[in-house]
Amino acid sequence: MLKLYKGLKSYVKQLILMVLLLFVQAFSMLMLPSMMSLIIDRGVVQGDMNYIVTAGIIMICITLAGSVSAIGVGYFASKVAVGFCTDTRKKLFRHIDRFTMEEFDKVGTSSLTTRSTNDILQVQNFTIMLFRVIILAPIMCIGGITLAFQKNATLAMVLVVCMPVIVVFLVLVLRSAFPVFRSMQAKLDKVNLIIRENITGVRVVRAFTAEQREEKRFEEANEDMTRTSTKSQVKVSTLMPLLMLIINLGTVAVVWFGGQQISQGVIQVGDMMALIQYLMLIMYALVMMSLIFALMPRASVCAERIMEVLEIKPAIKDAVNPKIPEKKTGIVEFRDVTLAYGNSDTPAVSGISFTAMPGQTTAIIGATGSGKSSVICMIPRLRDPVQGTVLVDGVDVREYDLDALRKRIGYVPQKSNLFAGTIRSNIAFSNEDMSDGQVERAARIAQADDFISKKELGYDDPVAEGGTNVSGGQRQRLAIARAMATNANIFVFDDSFSALDFKTDAAVRRAIRESTQDATVIIVAQRVGTIMNADKILVMDQGKIIGEGTHEELLRTCGIYEQIAKTQLAGGGEEE
Ligand SMILES: Nc1ncnc2c1ncn2[C@@H]1O[C@H](COP(=O)(O)OP(=O)(O)O)[C@@H](O)[C@H]1O
Ligand SMILES: [Mg+2]
Structure with a gap:
């Protein structure tokens, strides 16, 4: 995957802009809970209407800035990912063009077609996701925890306990899903092979009335792919409920300890609300990251398959010091x-x-x-x-x-x-x-x-x-x-x-x-x-x-x- 991403070099400018916008987006998302807690503690509890209005206006501005940045991030992420994948497709096509018969035999025509279409698309979708999350999620996790500690160390500990549990679950689920994704792409190749054979060989199939047998062959391959696809989806879909369970338990813990501390007068209601929101932000970040992890196995398998083709060195290359005979008689x-x-x-x-x-x-x-x-x-x-x-x-x-x-x-x-x-x-x-x-x-x-x-x-x-x-x-x-x-x-x-x-x-x-x-x-x-x-x-x-x-x-x-x-x-x- 990383090897393939070397092609991103030509997009450095857009990527830098995107990162700047990501920081703005992360900043605005982290600011909002603190602002809210201030409005509650100073404005609502003390009945200061002026404070509520001013702080409210500031909050709207921050939200606007965050939204605009988010749109910008989406724009650049798509633009770079799509451009990058178009480049890769071009490179792949040019590379395949130089293949000798030997190399065509090695990979197979159908697989080459899948790799230059479907596989690249998988990488593209993944790359867009990756760009939007790769920086935002860690900032939100770290920022969320830091701000939570500033508010209240005891409650912040709840967040610190939740995170590793989530990470362990993520790793376990994805490790078991990875091989399934690999076999899925191979099965897609098989389906494409049968479709291709039947379309180009339609006359033979009809003449030999082999439609039923061919349909059966296709159905088998198709169902095989469906089974594998379902298996991978089942594995990945266990992630979300598990994640939700941990988050909900976390929220209960925050309210439980927070409630006790409020009654003891140690913290204020707004602080506890802010903490719940930080927990949500961190959850949001982790969910996004888990999506990345869920998409990553398939995308990296696809990237490997693309690299595999790109790394095939055509056996027939132009000579280092190409010669042309003086007299072209044609012997x-x-x-x-x-x-x-x-x-x-x-x-x-x-x-x-x-x-x-x-x-x-x-x-x-x-x-x-x-x-x-x-x-x-x-x-x-x-x-x-x-x-x-x-x-x-x-x-x-x-x-x-x-x-x-x-x-x-x-x-x-x-x-x-x-x-x-x-x-x-x-x-x-x-x-x-x-x-x-x-x-x-x-x-x-x-x-x-x-x-x-x-x-x-x-x-x-x-x-x-x-x-x-x-x-x-x-x-x-x-x-x-x-x-x-x-x-x-x-x-x-x-x-x-x-x-x-x-x-x-x-x-x-x-x-x-x-x-x-x-x-x-x-x-x-x-x-x-x-x-x-x-x-x-x-x-x-x-x-x-x-x-x-x-x-x-x-x-x-x-x-x-x-x-x-x-x-x-x-x-x-x-x-x-
Ligand atoms: N792409 C290929 N891969 C492996 N074996 C091949 C391939 N093409 C031809 N052969 C083999 O090489 C031999 C000669 O084939 P070919 O040159 O096509 O014969 P002709 O043109 O005289 O019919 C045959 O035994 C055939 O099976
Ligand atoms: Mg021949």
Whole structure:
């Protein structure tokens, strides 16, 4: 929690102002009981009307000053807390933006969403409370007791006895509540996960009529959270009645001893009234503090969860002395590269060595799970190899200026995401200020201009979140167009033609080749027809390259390739 609060540094001025106002507020609250006791003892008992009026006016002024300060404190507390949490959210978002796939896997998408929304809100609400109480409550406790001693030491002792009892109760209750709060946030994560899975996967859920099972899964998670939430609330809610009991017993004690002393003439009625009010003030302070303590476990769990994300060091960082090669020809070279996921001992791919030359098409073919995507995701450094090097124009990609590297690569991932917006905004994703000409050229290469022009609004037709309102083949073509609209000279297509019919597939590839002349093109595919014209074909099996050459060469030298080709081409009609 404290670590997170370091971000408050930029709000020092507002915080100082707030503290000053807090002092005014505390002063006015402490003054009022003394004033009242004076009015009773001097004004009411002695029948001095003038004194009552003057003292009354002063009391009103003090109250006004106190109220105005309280409003000011509330204003600054909210302003600082909200501003601070907005900053944190921004920081979190920027930080997550730099995460590699590895880190996303580690925390989980739903949890990241909860942490950047709900968790920050919890911290914000707590911070507002904290600001309003942190200084006020101790001043009122100490001030109340000091003033009480001035009035009457015997009665003040009652307050001194009450306070530690209250504190002990607070500690006991909150200690037992803390672990419950932690598990509550985890359960909220679970609920969010199920909601997210069901919203994004609504088609699958319906198609497999899994609604009932999913509803049950959700209900279980939801009830689990409810149970935990109730448990924590029950624990916290024992605080207030206990507190009230102690306070009421305290009041009775003050009246009991006070009554005896009044009848003995030691103190006056006003003094005893003032003491009761001090007791109330102290109670008020303690209640506020207990609220803080009640909110604190949850908020600090939330703060920890935020810090946990902020403290993850993205594995892929920009190089210390980033390099950019002198000649950007576009040679991509793999030297004995091994990639493993997470802490897995068995690598997903190993011993990968090959070179992709500019002006040529290099293809990778292999069964699903053979490691094709794993190989190419290392080129734009979505993941780094555990062994070996990937070089672009002779520079190790880990030493390459990360932005410059990625700008050179037009990458179409296997699962191409579209963003909510228009067709134009999706194609011009790499550069908002892209000219219409460039957008249309890219669409033509991807053979997307045809279906785009049939849309009601053409390029301005809306695209839904995740691109759910266009067909699979259209989505793939838009993703290809998005890559073609960049100024890259290395293009990487991860199974990007799978949803296209053979004719479109061939047309897209021909257009890509024509428009990219000297560029390096790397194509991952499962269909032999898609890659048989490539200058070089790599055959992958179980994380290794088991064959390399042209279509004709591989038919002769690579048994697995021959087999794939035979079964796939048997139907015929796949040639360009
Ligand atoms: N994010 C990941 N975490 C752990 N293992 C993964 C991950 N992605 C892929 N793998 C594993 O790596 C292997 C290669 O997968 P992948 O490169 O996607 O194959 P392909 O693209 O050829 O279908 C598979 O065994 C797969 O289970
Ligand atoms: Mg793949």
